[in-house]
Amino acid sequence: MEEQVLDLLSTNIVFILAAIFLIVVILKGIKIVPQSEKYVVERFGRLHSVLGPGINFIVPFLDIVRHRISILERQLPTMSQDAITSDNVLVQVDTSVFYRITEPEKTVYRIRDVDAAIATTVAGIVRAEIGKMELDEVQSNRAQLTAAIKASVEDAVDAWGIEVTRSEILDVNLDAATREAMLQQLNAERARRAQVTEAEGTKRAVELAADAELYAAEQTAKARRIQADAEAYATGVVAQAIKDNGLEAAQYQVALKQVEALNALGAGDGKQTIVLPAQALEAFGDAFKMLKGGTK
Structure with missing residues (x-):
């Protein structure tokens, strides 16, 4: 009876050891690798494989995870x-x-x-x-x-x-010496740019003044041209009248000028004395006659 108990106990111990060994084998054969790592596996001291993230299987006791490498940046x-x-x-x-x-x-x-x-x-x-x-x-x-x-x-x-x-x-x-040299160069460059800007401003002012003078001269010339055109037009009108009406139109114009001159003399302050020859009085009389005749 005692022998049977010992045999049963021995058998149970063997099963327990076998179960433990099986669990150890399974644990050693399954490797779960995190997402941020990779495992380097060696077999007999040599590179065997690289395990990526997830569940991986290796040969227990032969394969050993020698390095756990982070693949994060x-x-x-x-x-x-x-x-x-x-x-x-x-x-x-x-x-x-x-x-x-x-x-x-x-x-x-x-x-x-x-x-x-x-x-x-x-x-x-x-x-x-x-x-x-x-x-x-x-x-x-x-x-x-x-x-x-x-x-x-x-x-x-x-x-x-x-x-x-x-x-x-x-x-x-x-270094300090190079920075000082660069600072001096920068200041010199700024001074040069300021001088260039001032010179360009002066140049622009002269150009604008010259443009203004040229514009004024052009406007003056244009006014004179318009005045000359007006005088030429008036002269043409008189010439055409003389051509159409003969000597009477010319005499009418002369009489008109004489009357205008007489009016100008009469517009004085009254202190001057005007002496006219008899021929002039006759001419003015003729002029008044022509003007009177011309207004009919």
Whole structure:
């Protein structure tokens, strides 16, 4: 009886151990990978597979998850490095790089310190790219410089399974002597522009004055031309009247002028004395007769 109990107990222990072993195997064979990570699996010390997000199955005790790699985008700390432009100006460039790991199997087996490697690579590329440009180009073409740096960094880190998502030049600083020289140059440029503006204003004022004088001369000439046309028209009318009416029309005009002259003499203040010859009195008399005859 005791032997049967011992046999039963032994059998139960075996089943329990088998169940525990089975549970352990299942737990070790099933790997649930978060969305933001990838697992690098080794078998006998060699790369076997890379597990993506979700449920994955491996061979227990043979396959081991050696590396858990985050695939989220990362930002390197702001880096500052000195560089010399093509016109021999020393500048200090502050850069920032964003990247993410796309192929963990390359990253874990080809590079030890990813951040330090990328920082060193970026520093060398920044110095090389700035060395191709003058200071003015560095200041004005920052977007172009940033694009060139990003492309160069992408080529350099491609073997590490890394994607550079963004590269930014935060600031370009100059030493004190260069800043002072640039400030003096800026002040000189402002003074030059002020002088040019003043000269252009003076030139414009002279042009406007000349245009005004020309306009006045044109208007005066136009008035004289109109007056001359009027006089010519009046002369033409008189000539046509003489042509149509003969000598009487001419005598009528002379008589009219004589009467107008007499009226002008009579319009004085009454103190002057007018002496006329007898022939003039006869002429005025004839003129009055012609005017009287002409008004009938």
